[in-house]
Amino acid sequence: xxxxxxxxxxxxxxxxxxxxxxxxxxxxxxxxxxxxxxxxxxxxxxxxxxxxxxxxxxxxxxxxxxxxxxxxxxxxxxxxxxxxxxxxxxxxxxxxxxxxxxxxxxxxxxxxxxxxxxxxxxxxxxxxxxxxxxxxxxxxxxxxxxxxxxxxxxxxxxxxxxxxxxxxxxxxxxxxxxxxxxxxxxxxxxxxxxxxxxxxxxxxxxxxxxxxxxxxxxxxxxxxxxxxxxxxxxxxxxxxxxxxxxxxxxxxxxxxxxxxxxxxxxxxxxxxxxxxxxxxxxxxxxxxxxxxxxxxx
Numbered sequence: 001x002x003x004x005x006x007x008x009x010x011x012x013x014x015x016x017x018x019x020x021x022x023x024x025x026x027x028x029x030x031x032x033x034x035x036x037x038x039x040x041x042x043x044x045x046x047x048x049x050x051x052x053x054x055x056x057x058x059x060x061x062x063x064x065x066x067x068x069x070x071x072x073x074x075x076x077x078x079x080x081x082x083x084x085x086x087x088x089x090x091x092x093x094x095x096x097x098x099x100x101x102x103x104x105x106x107x108x109x110x111x112x113x114x115x116x117x118x119x120x121x122x123x124x125x126x127x128x129x130x131x132x133x134x135x136x137x138x139x140x141x142x143x144x145x146x147x148x149x150x151x152x153x154x155x156x157x158x159x160x161x162x163x164x165x166x167x168x169x170x171x172x173x174x175x176x177x178x179x180x181x182x183x184x185x186x187x188x189x190x191x192x193x194x195x196x197x198x199x200x201x202x203x204x205x206x207x208x209x210x211x212x213x214x215x216x217x218x219x220x221x222x223x224x225x226x227x228x229x230x231x232x233x234x235x236x237x238x239x240x241x242x243x244x245x246x247x248x249x250x251x252x253x254x255x256x257x258x259x260x261x262x263x264x265x266x267x268x269x270x271x272x273x274x275x276x277x278x279x280x281x282x283x284x285x286x287x288x289x290x291x292x293x294x295x296x297x
Contacts, residue, residue, distance in 0.1 A: 012164050015070050019168050022063040023175060024208055030056050033215055044219045046228035047266045050186035053179050054100075054273040057093070058280060064172050073161040075291045082165045083292065088147040089173050090285040096180040096197075097278045099141050103187035104271050106139040107230070111263050114237060118253055118260075126244050133241050135234040138226075139188040146177065146200040171208065177201035178209055182216055185225040187270070194220050229266065233259045 030052055043049060068074065075083070117132030181197030198213070236259060240252035 016164050019067040026059045043228050051270045053183040079162045085169050093281045100274045110136040133237050136230050138190045144196045174201040186227050189226045191225050
């Protein structure tokens with residue numbers, strides 16, 4: 001019996017380590033950190049890179065589902081704490097996805113305003129155009145309230161499969177909050193989301209994320225979270241405002257239109273991914289609640 005117990009514990013520990021390994025592989029594949037001296041595929045904190053952050057969430061959800069199946073511990077066998085932690089986690093995701101949508105709306109509105117300014121320049125209404133050719137400003141989405149809190153050290157009342165579920169939920173929650181911190185800071189051009197959600201994630205000692213966190217914390221602090229695309233649009237818009245006085249605007253108008261089209265495409269991609277993930281999380285949460293109701297019956 002004792003040998004069987006040890007073997008079971010070893011298998012559970014192996015499953016958890018497998019989950020951690022899967023999460024690490026996902027992060028390395030979707031958000032690779034370039035080797036020193038090599039050029040990254042996308043510049044850190046560019047919207048082209050940030051939109052890839054969204055892809056991490058469904059992948060780590062699948063890795064979590066794989067773990068649950070592997071240890072044969074479906075929802076109807078979870079303890080009350082694990083159920084509450086999952087429900088808090090999924091609610092946090094839905095609220096953060098709504099925040100992403102608000103940030104995208106802010107950028108889309110700013111893009112339309114500048115585009116209208118360009119149209120006015122083409123109509124020779126320079127004075128009106130200057131009112132619209134303003135830099136894209138940071139977006140303040142208010143305080144990010146995170147439901148629930150998993151404290152890793154408080155595990156004395158958990159054992160076996162419940163303990164594995166709890167630890168994997170802690171990883172899921174920490175990685176997801178950190179991901180949204182990076183994502184929202186880039187979209188909002190503000191350090192605030194990253195700092196608040198990074199603190200809520202409580203992942204400072206987690207080896208899974210330490211490498212990315214150390215790199216991005218520096219990038220976000222140095223660049224104030226302003227994405228490459230927004231910075232470039234603001235620079236061209238400022239140059240165009242100065243050029244209006246002497247009428248030599250054609251070059252800046254062309255460049256700004258190209259950059260605004262690039263921003264529009266990225267916003268559409270981020271919006272589509274956000275809507276898709278929102279629907280997926282909402283469906284998963286619905287199935288989870290249905291399963292609980294059937295269990296109680």
